[in-house]
Amino acid sequence: MSQIVFEGRPVPFEPGQSIGAALTAAGIRSWRTTRFGGRPRGLFCGIGVCFDCLITVNGRPSLRACMVEARPGDVVQGGGPDA
Amino acid sequence: MVVVGGGVVGAACAYYAARAGLTVTVIERGAVAGGTTGAGEGNLLVSDKEPGPELELALFSSARWTELAAEDGLGAAFEYETKGGLVVAETEEGAAGLEELAVRQRAAGVDAVAVPASGLPGYEPHLAPDLAGGMFYPQDAQVQPMLAAAHLLRASKAEVRTGVTVTGMLRSGDRVTGVRTDRGDLPAGAVVNAAGTWGGEVAALAGVTVPILPRRGFILVTEPLPSLIRHKVYAAEYVADVASDDEGLESSAVVEGTPSGTILIGASRERVGFDRTLSLPALRRLARQAIRLFPALADVAAIRAYCGFRPYCPDHLPVIGPDPRAEGLLHACGHEGAGIGLAAATGHLLAQSLTGARPDLDLGPFRPDRFPEQP
Amino acid sequence: MRDVVVIGAGPAGLAAAVTAATAGLDVALVDAGRRPGGQYYRHHAAETGALHHGWDAFVRLRDALDRLTYLPGHRVWNVEDGFTVHALAGDRDERPVRIDARTVIVATGAHDRSLPFPGWDLPGVLTAGGAQALLKGDRVTAGERVVVAGTGPFLLPVATGLAGAGATVAGVFEGNRPYGFARRVAGHADKLREAVGYAALLVRYRIPYRTGHAVVAAHGDGRVEAVTVARLDRDGASVRERVIVCDTVAVGYGFTPQLEIPVQLGCATRMDADGSLVVVADAAQRTSVPGVYAAGETTGVGGAQLSLVEGELAGLAAAEALGGIAADPAGVRRLVARRRRLRAFAEAMHRAYPVHPGWMDRLRDDTIVCRCEEVTRGRIAEAAGLGATDPRSAKLLSRAGMGWCQGRVCGYATSWLAASACGRSPGPDDLLGTARRPIAQPVRLRDLADDAPVRPHEVAQDPPVRPRDGAGGRPVRPRDGTLRAGPEGAVRPRDGNHPINPA
Numbered sequence: 039m040s041q042i043v044f045e046g047r048p049v050p051f052e053p054g055q056s057i058g059a060a061l062t063a064a065g066i067r068s069w070r071t072t073r074f075g076g077r078p079r080g081l082f083c084g085i086g087v088c089f090d091c092l093i094t095v096n097g098r099p100s101l102r103a104c105m106v107e108a109r110p111g112d113v114v115q116g117g118g119p120d121a
Numbered sequence: 122m123v124v125v126g127g128g129v130v131g132a133a134c135a136y137y138a139a140r141a142g143l144t145v146t147v148i149e150r151g152a153v154a155g156g157t158t159g160a161g162e163g164n165l166l167v168s169d170k171e172p173g174p175e176l177e178l179a180l181f182s183s184a185r186w187t188e189l190a191a192e193d194g195l196g197a198a199f200e201y202e203t204k205g206g207l208v209v210a211e212t213e214e215g216a217a218g219l220e221e222l223a224v225r226q227r228a229a230g231v232d233a234v235a236v237p238a239s240g241l242p243g244y245e246p247h248l249a250p251d252l253a254g255g256m257f258y259p260q261d262a263q264v265q266p267m268l269a270a271a272h273l274l275r276a277s278k279a280e281v282r283t284g285v286t287v288t289g290m291l292r293s294g295d296r297v298t299g300v301r302t303d304r305g306d307l308p309a310g311a312v313v314n315a316a317g318t319w320g321g322e323v324a325a326l327a328g329v330t331v332p333i334l335p336r337r338g339f340i341l342v343t344e345p346l347p348s349l350i351r352h353k354v355y356a357a358e359y360v361a362d363v364a365s366d367d368e369g370l371e372s373s374a375v376v377e378g379t380p381s382g383t384i385l386i387g388a389s390r391e392r393v394g395f396d397r398t399l400s401l402p403a404l405r406r407l408a409r410q411a412i413r414l415f416p417a418l419a420d421v422a423a424i425r426a427y428c429g430f431r432p433y434c435p436d437h438l439p440v441i442g443p444d445p446r447a448e449g450l451l452h453a454c455g456h457e458g459a460g461i462g463l464a465a466a467t468g469h470l471l472a473q474s475l476t477g478a479r480p481d482l483d484l485g486p487f488r489p490d491r492f493p494e495q496p
Numbered sequence: 497m498r499d500v501v502v503i504g505a506g507p508a509g510l511a512a513a514v515t516a517a518t519a520g521l522d523v524a525l526v527d528a529g530r531r532p533g534g535q536y537y538r539h540h541a542a543e544t545g546a547l548h549h550g551w552d553a554f555v556r557l558r559d560a561l562d563r564l565t566y567l568p569g570h571r572v573w574n575v576e577d578g579f580t581v582h583a584l585a586g587d588r589d590e591r592p593v594r595i596d597a598r599t600v601i602v603a604t605g606a607h608d609r610s611l612p613f614p615g616w617d618l619p620g621v622l623t624a625g626g627a628q629a630l631l632k633g634d635r636v637t638a639g640e641r642v643v644v645a646g647t648g649p650f651l652l653p654v655a656t657g658l659a660g661a662g663a664t665v666a667g668v669f670e671g672n673r674p675y676g677f678a679r680r681v682a683g684h685a686d687k688l689r690e691a692v693g694y695a696a697l698l699v700r701y702r703i704p705y706r707t708g709h710a711v712v713a714a715h716g717d718g719r720v721e722a723v724t725v726a727r728l729d730r731d732g733a734s735v736r737e738r739v740i741v742c743d744t745v746a747v748g749y750g751f752t753p754q755l756e757i758p759v760q761l762g763c764a765t766r767m768d769a770d771g772s773l774v775v776v777a778d779a780a781q782r783t784s785v786p787g788v789y790a791a792g793e794t795t796g797v798g799g800a801q802l803s804l805v806e807g808e809l810a811g812l813a814a815a816e817a818l819g820g821i822a823a824d825p826a827g828v829r830r831l832v833a834r835r836r837r838l839r840a841f842a843e844a845m846h847r848a849y850p851v852h853p854g855w856m857d858r859l860r861d862d863t864i865v866c867r868c869e870e871v872t873r874g875r876i877a878e879a880a881g882l883g884a885t886d887p888r889s890a891k892l893l894s895r896a897g898m899g900w901c902q903g904r905v906c907g908y909a910t911s912w913l914a915a916s917a918c919g920r921s922p923g924p925d926d927l928l929g930t931a932r933r934p935i936a937q938p939v940r941l942r943d944l945a946d947d948a949p950v951r952p953h954e955v956a957q958d959p960p961v962r963p964r965d966g967a968g969g970r971p972v973r974p975r976d977g978t979l980r981a982g983p984e985g986a987v988r989p990r991d992g993n994h995p996i997n998p999a
Contacts, residue, residue, distance in 0.1 A: 052635065100422060423935055
């Protein structure tokens with residue numbers, strides 16, 4: 039099975055899955071924190087509307103994890119306030 | 122006293138008049154700060170003004186804003202920030218022009234600190250490396266304009282009636298004795314026209330002409346970012362744009378961060394009436410100019426854009442003071458793109474003139490009847 | 497310059513695009529999704545259709561995509577009058593694309609309508625549609641122990657789908673008591689069949705289904721661990737509460753149409769029976785702006801069947817307006833009659849599943865309303881105290897709706913909170929005040945600055961939809977533009993082999 043790397047740890051995915059789906063399937067429910075309250079955020083709307091699931095993929099920030107299809111070897115970081 | 126208009130200028134008029142002991146009612150057609158105030162950036166600028174009456178008014182206003190911000194909780198409530206403005210020049214000629222302007226501004230009381238090219242990163246680390254130099258203006262400041270209007274209104278304890286439209290003036294002979302609204306008549310000892318871009322319409326209800334026209338501006342808002350830009354930063358060409366009489370699209374980016382993390386990129390100028398349609402050419406120019414100043418912004422996303430209509434007069438000066446053509450009517454409008462900054466002074470001076478005190482500044486240059494009567 | 501750009505490849509957009517292309521028009525179908533089908537036909541790369549109602553209709557439309565230029569993964573951020581569609585292509589290395597067209601058909605669908613409640617921003621709380629999208633599009637069950645809540649028939653496929661995929665569904669909590677609606681359903685053969693099917697699945701998976709109940713709070717440390725469920729009285733107030741342990745909540749209170757593009761273009765809007773702002777469309781799906789059509793959920797939430805009908809009518813109307821190609825009158829009459837029936841059904845559904853304003857009483861002062869800017873209910877009340885008499889001024893004074901999502905998620909809630917602070921309920925102007933998004937998708941300044949006309953490149957597509965001629969996304973003109981020649985009957989519904997309405 040193909041893998042992406044989330045904050046240093048391998049996460050498997052099926053071809054065609056979004057990065058957000060792969061993380062959720064691996065039990066990772068949140069990957070960033072908000073900039074005022076530091077509250078955890080992951081998938082909410084799942085269809086690109088809410089921007090809760092923002093993530094950095096291969097150095098490119100502010101992508102919606104529910105909209106980006108996982109590719110083998112993607113290096114994925116959540117992290118910081120509104121990363 | 123009745124103030125027509127619940128924007129920042131109307132709010133400042135209400136605040137100072139109430140403080141002078143008057144009973145104030147504010148009439149607003151829409152919602153508080155729903156017009157040009159709600160579409161502004163909140164600039165309190167002295168740096169963009171040539172020496173003259175407007176600069177004097179801006180300096181006087183800057184001091185009033187500082188006083189207001191020091192009052193109980195007000196400064197924090199409307200996000201007053203004395204961040205300072207940095208004007209940058211792309212060329213040696215531009216830098217020389219900045220210095221020439223600064224010499225004259227300093228003579229008028231403006232603090233202006235020349236910044237050589239090598240000093241720019243100390244002010245703004247992300248500025249483009251190939252700029253020729255700049256000028257730092259510590260007196261330039263910022264407020265959140267909607268909050269400023271709302272909190273000044275609250276502090277004034279004035280009665281604020283939103284969703285009420287003025288339809289006419291009450292008269293006693295030539296004297297204005299109140300306003301007629303779609304919710305009934307409101308008699309008043311004085312009526313203040315603080316209707317901003319729509320000030321000409323209100324003046325017309327009293328049978329007088331005040332030539333105010335809209336000058337559209339777009340503002341781009343970026344995604345929220347960790348602090349990237351510390352000051353209000355703009356290109357030297359901005360000053361020329363403000364004073365321009367050209368009708369076509371002009372713009373020069375004014376770039377600044379906000380407490381919420383977004384970056385505002387402002388200042389397109391077009392005379393196209395009240396057309397709210399998004400102008401992509403205007404947004405594209407703002408984006409290009411912002412990237413020119415801060416190359417790192419190229420990869421930052423714009424998430425929002427909005428427009429407003431600056432109220433401008435042919436001579437680019439506001440209209441402030443009693444109208445000799447209609448006793449009982451005073452004006453406080455036509456501040457073009459500087460209404461937030463000039464609001465405090467406007468309210469202060471208007472209250473002085475209402476109470477018969479001698480205004481701290483000569484209102485002559487802002488007289489409502491200074492324009493040639495239209496045929 | 498193309499004849500038609502269709503925005504959105506859900507049921508309405510697919511039907512519109514295929515119909516217009518079958519009539520011989522040069523059509524581009526632009527869609528943000530990676531695969532065609534929108535939310536209703538959202539599917540996995542290796543989909544068989546087992547999870548979907550009406551899958552055959554979708555397959556017929558998908559197989560007809562070689563008649564047009566299909567551009568998946570294109571997010572439209574602005575449409576200029578005239579018309580120029582500006583999109584961003586690609587999900588990570590996006591590039592700007594512009595498409596000029598004489599006509600625009602808006603079929604941008606809808607997203608879940610969300611209501612805030614204490615704890616609703618904990619990870620593990622998803623929209624019902626989000627849980628469904630994960631399941632249908634990615635084959636991922638959102639959690640192991642799931643509570644489904646909100647209102648509307650859509651909760652049923654969500655709950656039974658999750659259970660079918662192996663999750664334990666701890667309950668479906670329907671806010672309304674829609675008993676009268678059952679009679680209405682019984683009058684529609686296909687709706688009745690669907691309802692009976694879901695009832696059987698609820699029994700089979702032992703899913704408790706409770707009407708007049710709502711999730712009133714979510715609890716947990718860093719993720720949802722339990723919810724409080726309340727029985728509601730007739731006024732929507734909680735009368736009895738209990739705590740249910742779960743790791744996931746899927747909650748939805750109907751849908752909000754996505755109106756960025758029609759609002760940008762100045763199309764007239766109105767408030768629909770469900771309290772949503774929708775586009776005004778006439779009998780031919782024309783909006784108030786010449787050359788702009790709207791179909792599907794944007795004209796009023798009504799489900800996939802109605803969207804297919806409206807899409808086909810929009811495609812036929814565009815063909816007639818652009819090419820003078822007259823549609824078969826009997827076929828149009830049938831479509832119009834079907835639209836009337838389905839629209840009436842949708843209205844009855846909206847009346848049976850309203851959002852009761854009691855949700856506002858269940859918020860605490862510190863409950864987040866705007867998730868992006870973390871604006872609480874208390875701060876919206878403060879804005880009202882400062883003179884915010886409508887949602888737009890509430891937004892300007894509180895920042896609710898000013899963040900990343902631009903009020904898509906909190907717009908409905910903020911409108912209600914702002915209006916009710918003034919003792920009224922929101923009207924269409926209030927909703928419009930929160931619906932203006934001149935930049936409909938985030939666009940990098942570099943892409944905004946660049947106005948070089950970039951044409952759509954060839955776009956990688958799933959094998960089933962790759963144009964058969966392989967000609968780099970250029971449209972294949974199927975025939976000489978005479979609508980009557982269409983053998984598949986997009987314009988001749990009588991032949992029984994219709995790609996859209998098999999019935």
